Amino acid sequence: MRRQCRIWWPKQLSLTELSSCSFLFGWFVSCAPNSFDLVVAFACDEAALCRCQSSLKEILSETNGSMSAYLQDKSMFSLLGQCAAYPSGNDQLLKIKTEDDGQRKSCNHGTARAQNMQGSTSRERNEQRSCGCHEVNGSLEMHRRTAAESNHWIQMICDSHGIHGRNINWIPKFHHIHWNGKIVSQCDVHVVIYDAPRYGTHHFSVRSWNSSKQLRPLIKKPKWVTELQQKQPLNYLDAVILATNSATASKIIFERRLDSKRFCSKFSLICMFITLVCQLLAVSVASLSTVLYILLQFLHSLLSFGSQRWIYTILARVFKTAWINIQIRCCQILYWPVFLQNNDFRSQSCVEYAEKAALHKHSMWSSLVVDILLGNLIGSTLLVHAESVCLCIMNFANDSTNELRSGCVWLVGVPAGFKLHTELAEVLGMISLNAIQIWSTLWIIVGSLSIYLVKGLAILGIIFGITVPAALVIDMIAIVTLHISTLHWMISLVYSQQIQALAALWRLFRGRKWNPLRQRLDSYDYTVKQHIVGSLVFTPLLLLLPTTSVFYIFFTMNYLSIILVCILIEVTISVIHATPYIDILLRLIRRRRFPSGIWFEINSYHSKSFNSPNGVCLEKTSSKDSLQEDNPSGRSNVLVSILHSNFLSIGEIVLPRYRKVFSGVSRSYFGRSAYGILTGKRIASTLGTKLPSTMPWMSIPFKDYWCLCRKSMLACMPECNCHVCEYVIH
Template sequence: MPYRHGDCYPSWQTANSYVCDLKMLRKKCRLWWPEQLVSSQPNSSFLFVGWYICSINSLDIIVATTISPHEISPCLLQSNFQEILHAVNGAMPLRLQELSTISVLGHCTADCTGEVLKVMGNQNNDSPRKSNSERLQCPGVEENSSLKTHSDDRVNQQCHQKLFADTTADENCARWNCGCKKLDQFTEHQRQSFIRNGNWIQVLCKSERMLCKEPRWIPELHHMHLNGETLSAHDVHLIIYELPTYGRNHFSLSSWGSSEHVGSSFRKPNWVNELDKKPMLLDLDSVVLALNCTMAAKVLLGQRMGTFDPVIHLFWISTLVSTIWQTMAVLVASVATVRYILLQSLYRFLSYGSETFFFILSKMFAHTCKNVHIRSCQFLYWPVILQGTGFSSQSNVEYAHRAALRKHFMWSNVAMDVIFGIIIGLALLVNVEAVCFWILIVVRGITDNLLRLGCVWLMGVPAGFKLNTELAELLGMISLNAIQIFSTLCFFLSTYLSYFVEGLALSGIVFGLTIPAALCIDMLKLATLHVLTLHWLISFLYSQQIQALASLWRLFRGRKWNPLRQRLDSYDYTVEQHVVGSLLFTPLLLLLPTTSVFYIFFTMLSTTITFICIMIEIAISVLHATPFAEILLCMARRRRFPSGIWFEIISSPTACTYAGNGLSGDPQSSDLGARKTACFFKGGPKPLVSLLRSNYATIGKIIAPHYRNIFRGVRPSFGPSLAYGILSGQRIPSTLQTSLPPIMPWMNISFREYWRLCRDAVLSFRL
């Protein structure tokens, strides 16, 4: 029997409802409602689709979209509405499919107080002699202090009659005894199946004014069918959220970049592992995953049911845009193919040339060859990376956004690098003569004022130190001769300096700024080869003296170094060994200051050169690692970089006392559904209403993970090993070994296939 106005619940049914309400009190309920359903007046009746996500002590109801009962018409009997939902669910991420299945959640009935008050207002205008106690006031409008109780009861009675009474003889307007509206034959069959196999909720929408002048349609949960039981709505938290949209926004619990952190290397205690195994009391990860899939569910469901209306452009405008895009795709593909032909020709020339010559070049220009190979592979693989798999059509907006950032990272990085290279290259080409002039002045000044005068100063009495004259003159003459030979060679090669500057500028224009920067590292090492050679020679003498003095010092103490066990062992030396050790110890100790002075001088020069090369190397790594696409998107669309969520409370819960004996079930009073509906239109009980907000990452948080990856390959012992190498005269590291993009294999396909690949990549890049 359908429920009709005036019927009453049996006492056992009221008691059962009271027990179910107690169960619901132990289980918190959160209703996630789309913002567009709040801002606009809904239809008088609609169904909503989404997910039920149940945890230990809470139930989350995520509403994705709404459909009208008239849309689920008998014409869908042929395609089967369950198959449509199954197809939409199959497009969702696997993790969400394991957690919950998309389904029809329930039914919503809009507020009718406006229509009732309009009728009552007309009646009041026809009867102006009525007292103030008989005039009706609408919820949301300023109430009169002289409003009487029987006026409220009159409003509640008419609202209840409009919502829950069978005012016509049509069976479709009837209601079940639980309060659910009886729908048409097909939709009612679907509702019954959902109630039997899962859950069903009944929601009422009313107009309220919250934090703004415009009214908002706030839903309130009337009752729920949970696992075959009818539960009254208690302790419901309404959360209003904005639908995540690709290219605009999404939600994320973690701070930006936290997922890219490398896990800790230390072992976790057992109690921590046991705590991780326990289920979470508040599973917001699953809720956020479902929220990020709501837009995809809405679009897919609309497409399957034929109610999704895409944006319709004018035919001639769309044709013009398509023609322009096709022309640009052909132009870009042609330019990329010409570059592909040049790179393939250069690669084959170097591969089939002399292996010895190629090996020497790769050793002399190690940084340049490595960066050229990286940039060439980036030039070759950009159509493959851009083409992708259509990230904008992915169901999860968060996954789509992050995949799009990874897709656009390489091409934006290459584009900005080439732009910087073009700027620097054009500046060098315009000022070739001035650049060559200043380079010659700097080289001449360093050679004459620093190297030669420094060696002459060391051959005398530097800083008042009394050095060994013979050893100082020997080391000084060797250094001066090496400097003179290398300066003479550089003088003859200076005539080709202008060609080198032009080649440096052209490499920046063609390949980007990182290639001339890497070439500067290699050329700086070649130009200072005499300094590095002298430093290696003198450091060898210095280290041998230090090791000999340390061995002789252990000889005097009766100790010997055990290289196998890395420790000092006792050893009985003979008298002859002590005599020879004494004869060697004295001259080595007296010659050590002279060698140390020359070693310190050339170590300072070599360390300065190494420091400059390391700075250029860090600059190259920074250019490779800077996420230019993310920085530009952050300035334009900051909402694409959420960093945690928070809730803005706009309405606190209020209590409401039902008429009659409350939940005990008074047969003389109206039923429980009627009393709750009357209390609803009085303005209570109001649920806790919150707005879902997001924190957004700053530019520093966005680029920090990328810059941390630069120094991922740097060993922690770099500083101590550098200090130990300088003090002991051992070999010091000449590179920081910062991280660079991975080297991809060389591409070998036909020219036509590559041109087609580039054209398709440009066409797929169109949004």
């Protein structure tokens, strides 16, 4: 089988021409016995490696240890090969013979061939010179020979041909590769030029946002679609993309270890000033947070002391929604230094992991900031117009009470021309009017305190954000409309019992009986007395049903309007908590930070014989060589493409969050609500949207909390190491 090589080449290396001999560092990912991926992270010249006081093996080991665990399992960071302006020994014709025992023999000028085993060392040295690899001195030459003989070593040359309009000056040209002790000079090469990912700029991802979503097929799939879905995924591609996302980090770590004693003195004063400002900012924020922490701990102690009293239990049940949102907000305020703690550098070595960790770390902050900004905006408006708002509330309450009273009086008479049962209508109307009058009298007493309630809501919004007063509004609406919910419960109880009795009597006339164990209707022989009693009870119940239904419909409409308002506020609170504000902002500024799949832009494709720079063709002399059998024509296929990404839209970023919010809502909610309205059963007053999970109450010493806040602030600030400040690890 013909060998295939895919070379992932960073675009930055093609901007300027490399030195006469540059060493390539990166990862070798093998996906099949006859194909491999070569991910080039960066190039380093020979002079820089010779100046290093540490051994190259130690530097490579340290750099590889800083990579993610998944990438270490797939491939090791190593020295891949060389890229030179021209190969050494290019004036000689290379002839290679591969025998079954793995022993290689080479000759120069196409005629000399060894006859004994005494000159094996000399022949190996001549082979290394004649294959085209650039010879170096010292430990680098030993490292190169070891890699070429046992592992993999690639030799590439600079090609002046570039890509116009893509800011690519030249493209690397494959010369040969030492593959498990064999020299391969002819194979199908695919050069993929990629822009090295950087934190805060872009990265690559092979996963789509809805890749895990399972959809029900609307039509029958063709056979070829089913076969395509049954194919094994390209698992090696995950390792390759992960390696490209780790290329910048590996370069920074390698250069930091390589030039460990290099300083940048001209930036020392600026770095000292920036460090001092960061320290002052961290101390200020930590002190302010500690004061707030002390206040919250004091309030928590008071509530814990009074939690055994009955009044505390009643208030917790009455203001349940507000209490849950206050707990969420207090936990967010207490736990912010924990969310901002810097993660392990191994997880940050990949740009994709670093981006996801940063977005997860700052999602709580963005939600908190937007919530508080909205709370300050609405709270300030309420404080300025508190009297006007109170007047509007009082007028609305009086109008609603008058409309409710007028509706009950209308139902006692002849509503819409329907003749109702006079006695029953008067009883139900009198009960409703008395309840409304009692509650309106209490509302006059409480109305004098409405100005303080509005100002309290405004202050809560300024301090805790808009979600806390919005949740308190839900509880206050439930308290203010308690008379409506009570009257609806009473009328619905009468209506539901009447409906159930009529349904049971109707089954009696049909000779059927409900079996609660098997949940079905069974035949049953009723006696004559049972039929007579059923007939006597069925007639008045049926005649009284219109009167009960009219009152039930009236109070159900009022109660549903209240529930809809509460559900609307509940959904608004959940949406405010779940909206990824930082993701939307970054998507508008730089969409390349949200990739969704990759694609290749084919730039050129050609099939030709591989020639050395001086025009001499490299060919095989052994008929036993598998490469010569797989490719009789001796032609190599070369493909050059540019790696691109698809990007998520704002809808694709936001919709998964909203699906999670409404995942707690039952699909049968509206069906059960409609059934409950028709039969007089209880209607759910909440939609059941999800809120952020509450965390355990944090209780640590004040000094430890201050130190934790300070360390968290310093962890979020950029590290200034002068020669590595181009790569900021958040």
